[in-house]
Amino acid sequence: MKSQSEDQRATVTRSTAGSQTPAEAAEATTEIEVPDIGAPEPVATEPSRGNGRPLPPSVLTPPPPAPPPHLDDYRNIIGQAHLDALQFLARDLKGKSIKMVNSTAVGGGVAEILNRLVPLLAELEVPTHWDVITGGNDFFEVTKAFHNALHGSSYELTKAAQEIFLMYNEQNRERLQFGEEMVVIHDPQPVGLIRSRDKTRASWVWRCHIDLSNPDAHVWDFLRPFVERYDAAIFSSQSFARQLPIPQYLFYPCIDPLSEKNKELPDAVVQKICDDFGIDRSRPIVTQVSRFDRLKDPVGVVHAYKLAKKYVDCQLVLAGGGASDDPEGAVVLQEVKRAAGDDRDIIILDLPPWCALEINAIQRASTIVVQKSLKEGFGLTVTEALWKGKPTIAGAVGGIPNQIIHKLTGVLVHSVEGCAYQIRYLLTHPDFAKRIGASGHEHVKENFLMTTNVKRWLLLIRILERAKSRRATGR
């Protein structure tokens, strides 16, 4: 029998049956062997505290999923006036419905967002149907390659790959019905479903969750004609968009303030988790939460901590995952351990992916949160830290400058030395740290919460319906 970590390394899960709903698709799965890429074997085979102390047994198995929250549960967070605005927006949309289509029902950020978004829209009486496309291993190998190519990796786009992509899109097009007022296609995998557009009354929207700022030209040239047939496209950052002849909207990614990762925690829970991990809450705690990935620069964070520690007392917590299921992650973890040396104040935690509550507690216990990425998508770990009111130091890359307004909602840095200086400054200027932490929290509340995301969808359907009606009346 393979260990859990070996399973994670060796397989990915994809829905393949002709299922209609995400729940069915989640059940109807098959395991696909990941091709052997000849990378080094991971060193760590189970989650562990990097400096030798084993993780507590409580984190070794995943907790049961929490039920999704109701709209009313957000009242104390966003206030009645914002809930009223959602109700007013939804009121004029009664009878309109939305269809969301993506490529996976479980795992990944899109499924995570849809799992929360769909019930909230339904509660506002805007019925939202969620379908998952199906495909064989060959389809998902092609779409994975497309995904990497759209992120900038070079890729040879073959005729065979194009045919596989088109064939599965056609199969799904024949299977799915599009009777709603708005159809939202998430990411490139199902983009070809737009060919059904002319048979429907819907407004079609392409929601792109990935960074298209520097795509492989051949793959983008192949996908672009599909994208241009949509009524609108949505991107997560201005810098991720392309020049297109259709309107492009900006929907920031969001966090759910009621999720395990972000909900309020009693201090006793925070204390217990810190005790379990050997984190001393009586002394300053500097934390970076991220996968052990070179693009997150964990070694740079260790160097910055060491530079800062010449002036200020603190501990460094590097909490993340990826070392157990990713060969490169294991190598990076070893590099981090080497950089840390025998410093007992550096606590390295290689956590399994279900440790949301533990991450929440560590972030809440932290004095400062760092996200010294060298390249980043939107950077939701920054959003999480800001939401918890933590003074945050982050690399000025990807979507981070959308979240951190330098010296107002956090601090942006461009080097190890800059990061070290800001750690020193924030630890010795608690009033300033508190002020930017509070502003960061408000910034997230205004722009990056799930409820704001719900509002954006309601606004979009209203705007597109208005445009459709203008077209119909020739005004």
Place this chain on the structure above:
Amino acid sequence: MRTPDKPFYFNTSEHLLRIGRQKATTLCELWQALQTCPDDSIFQHTFCTLQEHHFIQQGFSNDFAHWCLSACNEPVLAEQLASVDVREFTAIEGLRRRMVSIVDDFLQRHPRSGSKAGHEPFYFCAADIVVLPTPFSPDSLPGFLDGLKQVSVHSIHHHFIEARLRLHLMSNDFSQWLEEEVGLPQAADAIERIDIYTNTMEGVRQQIATIVEQASNWDNQN
């Protein structure tokens, strides 16, 4: 003080950001794009951005100034752009001319700065705006104060800042109603003079409430 003939309808506006076609990577490009971008882009990066950043008390004025500082490292130009008060304008064209003129003057004095690339581009955006009602439409001063305290800061922004472009007056919806319907011209004037650049929008709300409460008390005592 008199009983108003017309109630005050508290509305709110919600914005959906659109990514525009233009971007600037240098100050020269910013200067050019400022002259040709749609009015709603100027509106977005000056008026609307104040709503998105309503919680910042000090140091944030508009997106152009912020970019000149954070991406181009030009503090002088940033300060000059930041000093532009959107409430001095009742139409976008005047605001656009002021912004263009400030960048133009700066580039004439510092021609080398014009072609230096910023750390990141400035992306011109705009917003599609939907105006919504709220549950509050008071027809008395106590009712007005109650509504003022309960509506969102988006509603405050809508009536206090965006209103200028709708009214084409150097005023705001609150002051208009208080002066014309309630007969409180001094309170209306005091509200108009609240500094939005040294307050959060929550602070603006509190100041309006204080002014109205004081005017109401003074009027009752006399």
